[in-house]
Amino acid sequence: EYSKATIDSSIEANDGLKSQFFQLKSRSKRNTLLYKEYVGGSYRLKGANTPTSFSQYTADIMLLDDVDRWKITLRGGGDPITLAEGRISRVHDGKIFIASNPTISGASLIEREYALGTQSHYTMQCPHCRHYQVFVFSPDSYFAKPTTDFCAPPVIGAIAGGWMEFDKDNCTWAAYRCEKCHKLIEEKYRTQLIAEGRWKTFNPKPSEGVLSYHFNEMLTTINASWLTLCKDFLLKKKNRETLRTFINEKLC
Numbered sequence: 001e002y003s004k005a006t007i008d009s010s011i012e013a014n015d016g017l018k019s020q021f022f023q024l025k026s027r028s029k030r031n032t033l034l035y036k037e038y039v040g041g042s043y044r045l046k047g048a049n050t051p052t053s054f055s056q057y058t059a060d061i062m063l064l065d066d067v068d069r070w071k072i073t074l075r076g077g078g079d080p081i082t083l084a085e086g087r088i089s090r091v092h093d094g095k096i097f098i099a100s101n102p103t104i105s106g107a108s109l110i111e112r113e114y115a116l117g118t119q120s121h122y123t124m125q126c127p128h129c130r131h132y133q134v135f136v137f138s139p140d141s142y143f144a145k146p147t148t149d150f151c152a153p154p155v156i157g158a159i160a161g162g163w164m165e166f167d168k169d170n171c172t173w174a175a176y177r178c179e180k181c182h183k184l185i186e187e188k189y190r191t192q193l194i195a196e197g198r199w200k201t202f203n204p205k206p207s208e209g210v211l212s213y214h215f216n217e218m219l220t221t222i223n224a225s226w227l228t229l230c231k232d233f234l235l236k237k238k239n240r241e242t243l244r245t246f247i248n249e250k251l252c
Helices: 002-013 080-085 109-116 187-195 226-236 240-251
Strands: 035-038 041-044 061-065 095-099 120-125 132-134 163-166 174-177 184-186 198-201
Touching: 061 080, 080 095, 080 109, 095 109, 120 187, 132 198, 163 226, 174 226, 184 187, 187 226, 226 240
Parallel strands: 061 095
Antiparallel strands: 035 041, 120 132, 120 198, 163 174, 174 184
């Protein structure tokens, strides 16, 4: 289902990709749901539910997607990310990309991997005082503080003093309060701020060769806005579980 809905549809919708792959509708060993060849290489789609998923094959590049939905430990195999890393360990200049929304602090694979790396946050410049800063929904909230003992400097936040302000009754407006000059940054500046932003690392001693990045929906430009995010927050905060999903999916 993932192959059809995500991989095949993406290839079909992109002429550049489509020209590199063998015909998707052909019945060929070069083109199956789990294996596809393209000009200069091939890709293989694997599950992550058993140790055998990581055996037999070596790869130059690996993408581990949504790892916080994986099992923490695979029976008879151990840590799944370590098993995946073994598939590129003998490849010169091999690369592994790990992506996910976080789930439970302290039992989160993506939190662990993020803490090992550069712990980079995206900073944007206040249009009034020109101060670069990390934009967070609220610096006093649970999701903007250190989460586990090994996250030093912190993984999610405690690195920003600004916050989002909005009309909590009708939510007709939303703006960001600058941590330095304390002036309100209006939504109309958002696209420009994102375009002119830059990454800043917060881990002085990252593991060698490990780059890690954090960004949330406040940096999204596609079908998103600060006002929409605030409206969603007011709706989801009424229930503990919906609030937790909102935090994990939109802010962490």
